[in-house]
Structure formats: structure tokens, C-alpha cells
Amino acid sequence: MLGFLKKVSDYTKEAFGAANYLFQGLVVTFDHMRRRPITVQYPYEKLIPSERYRGRIHYEFDKCIACEVCVRVCPINLPVVDWVMNKETKKKELRNYSIDFGVCIFCGNCVEYCPTNCLSMTEEYELAAFDRHSLNFDNVALGRLPTSVTTDPSVQPLRELSYLPQGVMDPHDLPQNAQRAGQLPSEVLELIQQKASTIDSNESIKSSNQIDNNKE
Amino acid sequence: MSMVTPLGTASQVLTTPGIDLELSFNQAMQGLGLSSEVAHLIWLPLPMLLVLVAAVIGVLVTVWLERKISAAAQQRIGPEYAGALGVLQPMADGLKLLVKEDVIPARADGLLFTLGPVLVLVPVILSWLIVPFGQNLLISNVGIGIFLWIALSSIQPIGLLMSGYASNNKYSLLGGLRAAAQSISYEIPLALSVLAIVMMSNSLSTVDIVEQQNGAGLLSWNVWRQPVGFLIFWICALAECERLPFDLPEAEEELVAGYQTEYAGMKFALFYLGSYINLVLSALLVSVLYLGGWGFPIPIEWLASWVGQSIDAPFIQVIAGSIGIVMTVIKAYVLVFIAILLRWTTPRVRIDQLLDLGWKFLLPISLVNLLVTASLKLAFPIAFGG
Amino acid sequence: MNISTSTELICFAILSMVVVLGSLGVILLANIVYSAFLLGGVFMAVAGLYLLLNASFVAAAQILVYVGAVNVLILFAIMLVNKKEDLKPIKSLQIRRVLSAGVCAGLLLLLARVDLTTPWALPGPIAIGEQATERIGEHLFTDYLLPFELASVLLLMAMIGAIVLARRDVLITDVGTGDSVDQSLIEKASTPLLIDKSTTN
Numbered sequence: 160m161l162g163f164l165k166k167v168s169d170y171t172k173e174a175f176g177a178a179n180y181l182f183q184g185l186v187v188t189f190d191h192m193r194r195r196p197i198t199v200q201y202p203y204e205k206l207i208p209s210e211r212y213r214g215r216i217h218y219e220f221d222k223c224i225a226c227e228v229c230v231r232v233c234p235i236n237l238p239v240v241d242w243v244m245n246k247e248t249k250k251k252e253l254r255n256y257s258i259d260f261g262v263c264i265f266c267g268n269c270v271e272y273c274p275t276n277c278l279s280m281t282e283e284y285e286l287a288a289f290d291r292h293s294l295n296f297d298n299v300a301l302g303r304l305p306t307s308v309t310t311d312p313s314v315q316p317l318r319e320l321s322y323l324p325q326g327v328m329d330p331h332d333l334p335q336n337a338q339r340a341g342q343l344p345s346e347v348l349e350l351i352q353q354k355a356s357t358i359d360s361n362e363s364i365k366s367s368n369q370i371d372n373n374k375e
Numbered sequence: 376m377s378m379v380t381p382l383g384t385a386s387q388v389l390t391t392p393g394i395d396l397e398l399s400f401n402q403a404m405q406g407l408g409l410s411s412e413v414a415h416l417i418w419l420p421l422p423m424l425l426v427l428v429a430a431v432i433g434v435l436v437t438v439w440l441e442r443k444i445s446a447a448a449q450q451r452i453g454p455e456y457a458g459a460l461g462v463l464q465p466m467a468d469g470l471k472l473l474v475k476e477d478v479i480p481a482r483a484d485g486l487l488f489t490l491g492p493v494l495v496l497v498p499v500i501l502s503w504l505i506v507p508f509g510q511n512l513l514i515s516n517v518g519i520g521i522f523l524w525i526a527l528s529s530i531q532p533i534g535l536l537m538s539g540y541a542s543n544n545k546y547s548l549l550g551g552l553r554a555a556a557q558s559i560s561y562e563i564p565l566a567l568s569v570l571a572i573v574m575m576s577n578s579l580s581t582v583d584i585v586e587q588q589n590g591a592g593l594l595s596w597n598v599w600r601q602p603v604g605f606l607i608f609w610i611c612a613l614a615e616c617e618r619l620p621f622d623l624p625e626a627e628e629e630l631v632a633g634y635q636t637e638y639a640g641m642k643f644a645l646f647y648l649g650s651y652i653n654l655v656l657s658a659l660l661v662s663v664l665y666l667g668g669w670g671f672p673i674p675i676e677w678l679a680s681w682v683g684q685s686i687d688a689p690f691i692q693v694i695a696g697s698i699g700i701v702m703t704v705i706k707a708y709v710l711v712f713i714a715i716l717l718r719w720t721t722p723r724v725r726i727d728q729l730l731d732l733g734w735k736f737l738l739p740i741s742l743v744n745l746l747v748t749a750s751l752k753l754a755f756p757i758a759f760g761g
Numbered sequence: 762m763n764i765s766t767s768t769e770l771i772c773f774a775i776l777s778m779v780v781v782l783g784s785l786g787v788i789l790l791a792n793i794v795y796s797a798f799l800l801g802g803v804f805m806a807v808a809g810l811y812l813l814l815n816a817s818f819v820a821a822a823q824i825l826v827y828v829g830a831v832n833v834l835i836l837f838a839i840m841l842v843n844k845k846e847d848l849k850p851i852k853s854l855q856i857r858r859v860l861s862a863g864v865c866a867g868l869l870l871l872l873a874r875v876d877l878t879t880p881w882a883l884p885g886p887i888a889i890g891e892q893a894t895e896r897i898g899e900h901l902f903t904d905y906l907l908p909f910e911l912a913s914v915l916l917l918m919a920m921i922g923a924i925v926l927a928r929r930d931v932l933i934t935d936v937g938t939g940d941s942v943d944q945s946l947i948e949k950a951s952t953p954l955l956i957d958k959s960t961t962n
Binding site for chain 2: 763764765794798801805817818821822824825828829830832833836837840841890891894
């Protein structure tokens with residue numbers, strides 16, 4: 160009898176517990192009603208890519224020495240470096256350079272290892288094309304600079320979440336000079352320098368004290 | 376106590392004072408040289424048409440709400456460009472479905488395939504017959520009222536089985552079988568919780584059920600006397616509508632779209648329309664059965680006496696009638712809102728959990744609820760409708 | 762003849778036609794699924810006839826019980842065992858058909874005779890309409906109490922029988938080992954799925 164009663168009470172408890180969890184869930188969803196949508200309405204609004212954004216690769220033909228390091232560090236040997244040896248000058252003569260962005264995984268190894276810094280990452284990510292072969296960029300296409308989101312007059316640039324001030328979730332209607340959460344790299348640098356100088360002065364005081372002690 | 380009488384039946388009209396649209400319509404028609412019977416024939420489809428239009432508009436509003444609230448729950452914007460705030464989006468959806476090709480799969484059973492969606496939609500629309508928006512604001516005050524709704528909603532599974540079978544697709548068949556199993560299982564606790572209400576109000580008629588709740592406004596609503604019944608009814612209504620915690624028949628991860636898989640164009644739209652009309656209808660019926668229907672939280676008679684007006688004055692009647700409509704709709708849409716929130720809160724249950732909940736939890740609880748109601752009715756006849 | 766009586770007559774004609782043709786379809790159609798759906802249509806037409814007789818409660822009960830429960834169950838049974846297999850040819854099918862047709866014709870004749878010889882009181886008693894619900898309830902709990910209770914006992918027996926048939930945990934043994942197999946695994950979440958044989962024996 161007691162066992163049965165315990166079963167009943169356990170069952171009731173479980174039922175109420177389930178109802179409680181359900182209610183908690185409802186409270187969470189209901190709380191979302193007052194939150195503003197975080198939608199970025201794409202063609203009209205665009206997020207500003209971060210500093211280290213790995214977008215389409217930019218290439219400067221004139222800097223390239225055709226060393227093929229980019230090909231060697233590429234996971235799939237993607238860049239095509241078309242050069243011939245000029246017998247007279249005994250130098251490589253670069254004819255063409257191309258990267259197929261339909262195949263590239265944007266790992267950035269080529270940019271990392273390029274000895275002359277002729278490769279760099281841009282913030283361009285709109286690479287849609289009707290034909291996959293048109294994604295095979297030659298040195299001319301690779302040399303074009305993308306339009307920056309911040310300078311495009313038809314686009315409303317929006318900051319990414321980590322570039323918003325502390326506690327702000329919505330990039331819309333942000334004051335122009337609102338600073339992001341945390342310190343800017345320059346401020347961090349300043350702080351470090353300050354610390355270093357105070358340590359220096361402390362050490363100099365200490366050393367002077369020691370000198371004094373020695374005197375005594 | 377009478378309010379406006381635009382849609383009342385003839386017998387009610389004669390006994391209640393106040394504004395009588397049918398009688399004046401009849402007289403106007405007779406003035407045009409038609410007999411009383413012909414005038415009645417012309418009158419008959421008008422309230423039906425009005426309610427049909429109301430149901431369809433209710434669906435459009437619900438679809439818009441569903442999309443907007445879903446968007447808000449996920450911090451999206453939702454439809455925005457079709458009309459202000461995207462209010463015309465459901466119309467655009469409907470138009471798109473209207474002009475789409477009507478596909479009947481090659482190996483499907485064409486006749487049953489066409490008949491299925493119709494059989495799903497028609498009973499749902501018929502059930503609007505008994506939804507009261509005011510004292511006499513309903514198509515027909517049928518004596519068996521709420522029982523008619525329960526009977527009509529039991530036709531729906533046949534349509535679902537039919538479309539599931541006719542599609543000649545295993546997902547459709549499974550979806551149809553699941554839908555039928557689900558709606559049969561949840562009809563029983565639903566009917567039992569309705570029975571408790573009927574027992575308290577001594578009538579099956581929806582009008583009587585609401586009247587019995589409107590003695591003292593908010594405090595006399597059935598939800599205080601039947602809290603368990605209210606919850607059971609709401610859960611079962613969600614299951615009958617195949618709303619999200621119970622949307623197994625069209626569980627897209629398992630069954631593609633259940634019985635709707637092979638449907639396109641207007642036939643799919645019929646399913647869509649049917650499910651949303653059913654949702655609005657269920658919300659309306661919850662508000663009728665448990666939340667005092669057209670009743671204002673403070674009885675309208677009290678308000679009228681404070682203002683110093685007779686409740687039978689035509690002006691007060693019009694105001695009371697419009698308040699009634701607004702209150703019914705508001706209550707229903709609050710429930711629709713909760714249903715949409717629940718959709719984004721709860722995960723889908725498994726089929727065995729669904730049947731477990733129906734047969735092993737809701738059914739015993741609703742039986743106990745019925746028993747308790749009966750004993751309370753015997754013990755406290757004043758509070759529980761002696 | 763005024764509009765309401767003629768509407769009633771038209772409705773009656775349509776409904777009776779649906780009932781007669783539908784029932785013929787139920788027995789004559791080769792596709793069993795069609796028969797089942799037609800049966801639902803016949804049930805609904807009968808409910809319509811009840812409505813014409815001003816018996817709305819009986820009509821609604823008809824729809825709820827016959828269309829909503831019985832017919833759906835029949836459909837379920839058909840769809841769950843929807844095997845497309847040809848029936849074995851039965852010997853002397855023709856003679857059987859003739860015999861059953863004769864029996865049916867005899868029954869029809871008998872019914873027709875009853876119909877013609879009974880002195881029907883026309884017009885019948887006035888329909889009580891919406892008080893019918895209360896009247897049915899009164900009758901069920903007074904003079905028809907015994908049949909009512911017997912019917913419920915019958916249903917209970919059927920239910921218990923179904924449960925016993927469905928719960929095969931007492932009957933089934935493992936084909937390989939001959940051990941009894943716990944069939945209630947799905948019901949008890951706490952039961953381990955792999956039963957240690959040494960402990961069970």
C-alpha cells in the first residue's frame with residue numbers, strides 16, 4: 160500500500176516537474192519577444208569583416224619572384240605559376256599567375272609563406288558566379304582590390320558582435336565613435352610600456368637603495 | 376439576457392428584444408415584393424458566408440502571427456516587404472499556391488487523392504457552426520452544440536487516411552496512419568474534459584456554456600473550476616491540430632511531410648487552411664469553454680448600470696455586441712500566441728511518448744477530473760452548477 | 762408544397778440514393794479500400810437521414826461512433842495488412858453466388874412484406890428535437906439500464922481480451938534458447954536491454 164502511494168506521489172512529482180520545465184522553457188521563448196532581431200539585411204546592410212578576415216586573395220604581379228613557395232605550402236598545390244627561364248639574364252620570367260577560388264579553401268598558407276608579401280588576404284567574400292570556371296582568377300583579376308564595405312555608398316556597414324561596446328547586441332543605430340569592448344591594441348601597447356617604465360624606475364630605485372646600503 | 380441579434384435563428388429572434396437584423400432584412404425583401412420564405416432562403420447563406428470569410432481572415436491573421444512570432448522567438452525579422460510589416464505575406468502565399476500546378480502523381484489514386492483534402496477541410500469549417508461570438512452571434516444555436524464539434528472532428532482522420540493511402544507513398548501512408556491514431560487517441564480525453572464542462576453547465580449548447588460562466592465576470596470563468604480540464608483540453612486540442620509538440624504526422628525529419636508529401640498547389644493549400652482553421656477553432660472553443668467566451672472580465676450588465684443605462688437600450692446593445700466579438704477574438708488569439716510559443720519551446724515527442732501521454736496520463740486524469748467534477752457538483756451545487 | 766418540405770424531400774432522395782448506391786458499392790467493388798471509404802460515406806448519409814428526422818443527437822453519435830471509430834478502425838486494419846495477394850480460386854463459386862443471392866432475395870422479400878403489412882402510424886410521433894439528449898439519458902439509466910450495463914461489460918471483455926492478446930509476455934519464448942522473453946522492454950525504461958542469462962535462470 161505504502162509502495163503504491165509512493166509510486167503515485169513520485170508520478171505526481173514527475174508530472175509537476177515536467178510542467179515546471181515546460182513553463183521555464185516558455186519563459187525563455189517569451190523573453191525573446193522583447194529582443195530586437197539581429198538580422199543583417201544583406202544586400203543593404205553588410206557586416207564589416209574583421210582585421211584578419213580571410214577573404215579572396217590579392218596578388219601583386221610585380222612583386223612576385225615566381226619562387227613557387229605558395230604552391231608548396233598550399234594543401235592542394237593550387238596556385239598556377241607560369242614562368243620561363245630567361246637564358247640571357249638567367250632569371251625567371253613570370254608570365255601568368257592564377258588561383259582557382261572554386262577550389263581554394265582560404266587557409267592563408269600561401270599568404271603566410273610568401274617571401275615578398277605579394278600575396279595578401281582581402282575582405283571580399285562575394286564570389287558567387289554563374290560558371291565555376293569564372294572563379295579561376297588570373298593575375299589581373301587577382302590584382303583587383305575589392306570595394307570596402309565602409310566606403311560603398313549603397314551599403315550600410317554594421318559592426319560584428321565582437322566589435323560592439325560592452326553589453327550592446329545590436330549594431331544598428333550605434334554612435335559613430337562608440338568604442339568596442341576591451342582595449343584597443345594601441346591602448347594595450349601603451350599600458351605595457353607604462354608598466355615597463357614603472358618597473359624600470361622601481362628597479363632603478365631598488366638599485367639606488369642597494370647602493371645606499373652598500374655605502375652604509 | 377440579449378445582445379445584438381444579427382445571426383440568430385428565427386425562434387430566438389422572436390423571444391429576445393434588441394436589434395434584429397434578420398427580421399429587418401426579411402421585411403426589406405418583402406418590401407421588394409418577395410415572399411417571406413424566399414427572403415429567408417436569401418438570408419440563409421449570408422451568415423454562413425460571413426463566418427466563412429471570418430474563418431479565412433482568421434487563418435490569414437494566424438499565419439502572419441505565426442511567421443512574425445516565430446521570427447521574434449528566433450530574433451529574426453520575418454516577413455517584411457509584402458505590405459506594412461508583411462501583413463500581406465499570407466495572401467501572397469495563398470496566391471502562389473493558387474496558381475501552382477495541380478500535380479497528381481502518376482501511380483496515385485486520383486479520385487481519393489482529390490477527395491482527401493476536401494474531407495479534411497469540410498468538417499473543420501462545419502464546426503464553425505457552433506462558435507458563438509455573442510449571445511445570438513452564431514450561425515445556429517444547435518442543441519447538441521459542442522457534441523457536434525466532437526462528432527465532426529472525428530471525420531477528419533478519414534480524410535487523412537484517404538490522402539495518405541491515395542498518394543501511393545510510404546511516407547504519406549505512415550503519416551496518414553499516425554494522424555489517424557493520434558486524433559483517435561486524443562479525442563477521448565478531449566471529449567471527457569468537455570463532458571465535465573457540460574456536466575457543470577447542464578447543457579451541450581455553447582451559448583448556455585458561456586452564459587453559465589458570465590455571472591461574475593472573470594471570477595466565474597470555468598478555468599478556475601476546471602483547471603485540470605483546461606490543461607487537458609488544451610493539450611488535446613494541440614494534438615488534434617497536429618501542432619508542434621505533437622506534429623508527428625508531418626514530422627519532416629522522419630516522414631518528409633507525412634500525408635502532405637505528394638500534394639502541391641491548391642490541394643496542399645486545403646490542408647494548410649484546414650490545419651490553421653482548426654487551430655483558430657480550437658483556440659475559440661477553449662475560450663468559449665473555459666475563458667468565458669464573449670464575456671468581458673467585468674460583467675457588461677454592471678458596467679451598463681454604472682453608466683446608468685438599461686442593458687436593453689440599442690446603443691448599449693451594439694457596444695456590448697462589439698465588446699463580445701472583440702473579447703472572443705482576443706482570448707482566442709492569446710491562446711494562438713501560446714500555441715506558437717509552445718511550438719518554439721517544446722521538442723517533438725516520439726510516437727510512443729505521444730500515445731503514452733494520451734492513454735496513460737491524460738485519459739486517467741480526465742476520468743478522475745470527471746469524477747471529481749461530478750462529486751463536487753453533488754456536494755456544492757451552487758458553485759458547480761447544480 | 763412549400764420550399765422547406767420540398768428541400769426536405771430532395772435531401773431525402775439524395776441521402777437515400779447515397780445509402781443504397783453506397784451499400785451496393787461496399788459489397789460489389791473489388792478494391793477493399795474503396796469499400797471501406799464508401800462504408801464511411803454510407804454511415805454519414807445515414808446520419809443525414811437522422812438529421813432529417815430531427816434527431817440531431819443520434820446523428821452526431823452516429824458520426825462519432827460509426828464514422829469516427831468503427832470506420833477508421835476498419836481502414837486501419839486494411840491499411841496495416843495491405844498485402845496485394847490474389848485469393849485462391851474457390852471451387853463452385855457460381856453455385857455459392859446463386860445460393861447467397863437467393864438467401865438475400867428471401868430476406869429482402871421478408872423485409873418488404875413486413876414493410877407493407879405493418880400498419881405504420883402516419884404521421885409518426887412529433888420529434889422532440891433537442892430534448893432528445895435528456896430523454897436518451899433518462900432511458901439509459903432507467904428502463905434500459907440492464908442492456909446498457911451489459912453492453913459496457915461486453916466492451917470491457919473485448920478490451921481485456923485485446924490487452925491479453927497484445928501483451929504476449931506470458932506466452933512468447935525465445936526461438937533460439939527456449940527462454941521466456943521479456944516483451945515489456947519498451948514499457949520499462951529501467952529494464953536492462955541485455956538480460957544476464959545466469960541471473961534470470
